[in-house]
Amino acid sequence: MVIEKEPQTKGELTRLAIEDAAIELFMEQGYHATTMRQIAERTELALGGIYNHFSSKEEIFQAIILDKHPYKKVFPAIIAAEGDTVEEFLHNAAHIVIKELKSQPYYIKLMLIEIVEFNGKHGSMLIKEIAPKALPIFEKIVKSRKNLRVTNPALLLRSFIGMLLSFMITDIIISNSILQKLMPKNVMDNYVDIYLHGILKPEV
Template identity: 35%
Template sequence: MRGDKTRQEILEAACELFIQNGFHATTTRQITEKINLVPGALYNHFSSKDVLFEAVLKEYHPWQKIPEALKEAKGSTIQEYIRDASAKLLKIWDQHPELIRLHLIDMLEFNGKHLPVLFEETYTKISKIVEEAQSHEDGLKGVNMNLLYRAIVGLFFGYIMSDKAMVDIDSPFSEGGFDYFADTYLLGLFAQGNPKIAKEELGKS
């Protein structure tokens, strides 16, 4: 439908401009001009710029890709599942690293106001996905959901600090160093309190 198409165009334009200029420095007029809409047309779809920003976060915040990566991840053990999920997630994030800035905008301009809701929504989605995976693989039944989400969010913040997310240059860190960090961080976290994983990982060193 035309209304849905226009709404999506507004979301895309707003996302691009928020990333480019920040929330407060972007006007609704700039957004509508970008897609050749009359200024008031935006309010047929979003009651305010704040509501529009919330919709942009719900559509484009990198956390929204976490369920997708976990759903596609394969592995008959916790280690295999974590490695595959993190590899897929990093690949997805690498497709649009600029979206990381949406998180930073919310932190800097809103004091992280929208993040708790995003956190809860994402947690609910990944809980269902992991439960489904556990029903097919006995080796995954030891996954602690709180620990898994803590690990993935930690991976996300590591990604924010990496050159991949912040600058477009070649560096030793972007040439495999971050993959090493991800692997070490995730498996190290899961080894805490799990003697079996700790012993297996120690045996590889």
């Protein structure tokens, strides 16, 4: 697995501290209610000091979306994921991604802020980072299985991302509810099976 290089300069450390402070504030009071002054105070910087690193609150948010995205940790693990079949590989890959997303629960909430506040405008930057690493994985899947309903790797990638996001979002929505208590222990495997095969049994 590729290990991320630790930041070496004081400027890099300060930049990451600003991002971490902003995440805390966005989670506590929302994006709209958070000010640059509050972020500076949480980072223990003068207001002018924060502008040495970011020109605006939106620029901080954009940096968080790109710098904190779990794909930097996830993709090396997905590439190394084992599985004798496409089904096994996708099950293993889904577990890897969900485990990482659950270790950073704030990220899904940040993506919801991205949709509500910015109408997804930073999504193209994120996809630009992700697509070159992800598409070869799904191209390999398409080539290895001749009976796939979907033969477009980009569409297959989009549907896989959609499945993972829907799992995480509904997991938040049903938490502490009767639905959560009724879920099977292997809910993730069941979810991936629905993604792979649908909800209907094949007709005999």
